[in-house]
Amino acid sequence: MHFPFSRFPALLLVFVFLLTQAIMGLSANALADDGPEDWYPFFSWFLFDEAPARLQTGYVIRFTDEGGVTHIYPAPAAHVEDFRETPLSYHLVENFGRAVTGGQEEAVSRMLPALEAAVAPRSDAFTLFRVVYNPVEYWKNGTVRSEEEMRAYAIRH
Amino acid sequence: MQSGTSMEKILKNIPGLARAERIISERGDVGGAKRLVPVFYFFLFYAAFLNLEGLHHQLATRNFAIFIPRWPIFWADWITPESATIIIFVGWTLSALAAAFFYRHRIARIAGFVGFLQFHAYQSSFGFPHHQWDIWMWVAFLWMFLPDIWNVAEDDERGQQRRSAFLSVFWGAQAYVLLTYSLSGLGKLLSVASQATAGMAHTFSFDIASLHISQMMLRRQETTVLGPLFLEYELLGWALFISVVYLEVVSVIVVFRPDTHRLWGLFLALFHLGTFLTMRAVFVGPVALLMILFFESPFMRSGVSLSEQVAGIPLLGRPFSFALGFLKRGST
Numbered sequence: 001m002h003f004p005f006s007r008f009p010a011l012l013l014v015f016v017f018l019l020t021q022a023i024m025g026l027s028a029n030a031l032a033d034d035g036p037e038d039w040y041p042f043f044s045w046f047l048f049d050e051a052p053a054r055l056q057t058g059y060v061i062r063f064t065d066e067g068g069v070t071h072i073y074p075a076p077a078a079h080v081e082d083f084r085e086t087p088l089s090y091h092l093v094e095n096f097g098r099a100v101t102g103g104q105e106e107a108v109s110r111m112l113p114a115l116e117a118a119v120a121p122r123s124d125a126f127t128l129f130r131v132v133y134n135p136v137e138y139w140k141n142g143t144v145r146s147e148e149e150m151r152a153y154a155i156r157h
Numbered sequence: 158m159q160s161g162t163s164m165e166k167i168l169k170n171i172p173g174l175a176r177a178e179r180i181i182s183e184r185g186d187v188g189g190a191k192r193l194v195p196v197f198y199f200f201l202f203y204a205a206f207l208n209l210e211g212l213h214h215q216l217a218t219r220n221f222a223i224f225i226p227r228w229p230i231f232w233a234d235w236i237t238p239e240s241a242t243i244i245i246f247v248g249w250t251l252s253a254l255a256a257a258f259f260y261r262h263r264i265a266r267i268a269g270f271v272g273f274l275q276f277h278a279y280q281s282s283f284g285f286p287h288h289q290w291d292i293w294m295w296v297a298f299l300w301m302f303l304p305d306i307w308n309v310a311e312d313d314e315r316g317q318q319r320r321s322a323f324l325s326v327f328w329g330a331q332a333y334v335l336l337t338y339s340l341s342g343l344g345k346l347l348s349v350a351s352q353a354t355a356g357m358a359h360t361f362s363f364d365i366a367s368l369h370i371s372q373m374m375l376r377r378q379e380t381t382v383l384g385p386l387f388l389e390y391e392l393l394g395w396a397l398f399i400s401v402v403y404l405e406v407v408s409v410i411v412v413f414r415p416d417t418h419r420l421w422g423l424f425l426a427l428f429h430l431g432t433f434l435t436m437r438a439v440f441v442g443p444v445a446l447l448m449i450l451f452f453e454s455p456f457m458r459s460g461v462s463l464s465e466q467v468a469g470i471p472l473l474g475r476p477f478s479f480a481l482g483f484l485k486r487g488s489t
Contacts, residue, residue, distance in 0.1 A: 009322070010302070010304075010321070010322035010323075010325035010326055010329075011168060011174055011177060011178060011181075011325045011329075012168060013302060013325075013326070013329070014177075014299075014325060014326065014328065014329030014332065015168075015171060015174055017299060017329060017333065018329070018332055018333060018336055021295070021333060021336065021337075022336065022340065025340060026340070029344070038286050040227050040228065040278070040281060040286065041227075041229075041274070041277065041278070041281075041291070041294065041295075043286060043288060043291055044340060044344065045337045045338075045340040045341040045344065046340070046341065046343075046344030047288070047341050047344070048341075048345070048369060049341070049344030049345050049347070049348050050348045050352060051348070051352055051357065051358040051359050051360060051362060051365050051368055051369070052358065052368040052369060052372045053357055053358065054357070054358050054364070054368065056372075074375055074376075074378055075378060076375075077374070077380055077385070080378055080379065080380060083378060089378070090375065090376045090377070090378060091376075135368060135371040135372045135375055136364065136367045136368060136371040136388060138371070138375060139371040139374055139375050139388070140371075140388065
């Protein structure tokens, strides 16, 4: 099989390919608010295109272990190693917090056992907070600009 | 090529295409391109086998509750996700092996692409797209169109046309890869207006690198090798981020400057290494492809000097080349 025969049809093929990639990628991105993030398998390649906000709203959990030490998760830099083996993850806490805020009780019920199982080896209770933070400050020192207690959970053993 | 005459005229009027045609006909080393194509398929098989080796881990840890098959693996809805996983991983490995062994035959390259697309679609079927292998997948798509020229005699006139077509498709893969970097850079520039007018941090803010790095470390819950350094010295991070934006935006220009291909491949590989060391953004696949396509680019003259390579750097080539010459003169 020898298609595309010569360099001109081959270059035309290349040109159409490149144009399609650019048009599909850019239009998918432009319409991202109304539809899918991408038109699979096309992609805009707008990776890290927006700067993260200096003040972000997110969720953290706090709990006190048997030794009386209070932990916060997601952990700031100095305490990341304390959670090296934990099944906890940033996205689990974030998605859980959003579900609680949005009143999505089914999603809350689905995620709660995973959170309880992750905290249970260290504590029998935890509290969910909605926080406003600067990511640099939070990562360096664990400080938040403001916080609001959402819900406290007792872990059933 | 009588019927192609009018088409040639049309094509030559498309911006960039006449220049591409000149590069391909004057610079293209078809022998070099032919040697690089199998390297692509050898690595594809290596990647497939490596993933197959992790199949048990995949089955044990994947959250199949969120598995929604993308259209290329529509058939996965008919069986269990676990069965689909096994079929896709084994199928990709076998098709990649066929493409690696029979890379001279289009039918094998088509099989290689189809198997790869299945795996790519699978990876992107868990709630969000997975971009690690995007450019590999699209290059595999484009290289289905490489004419089968390995057995064409050197003095065959039609063979000459096919060799030109072969180089054109190879060049297309290089252009596509560099285009993705330019699109990425364009995205960073386009967001500036809206973010700056809203009083938010933006691409040119001095804390741009700190914000990206701290956000990634927070989300991954991991301290990266160089992340803390850039949080400590914010301006250093800013300078590197701006350099990256430049590197990305102008990338597509470099495909028209073949003597700079090798150097640019190195810059982009270093960029990926940098994002790994600062943000743990893993792009191993793209780096391997950059090496295959650009480190021994078949459009680069042999024996081209470093200052000639530097001269092709968009916008900054002349001052860099002058500085390099100045340093050379100073040292002699």
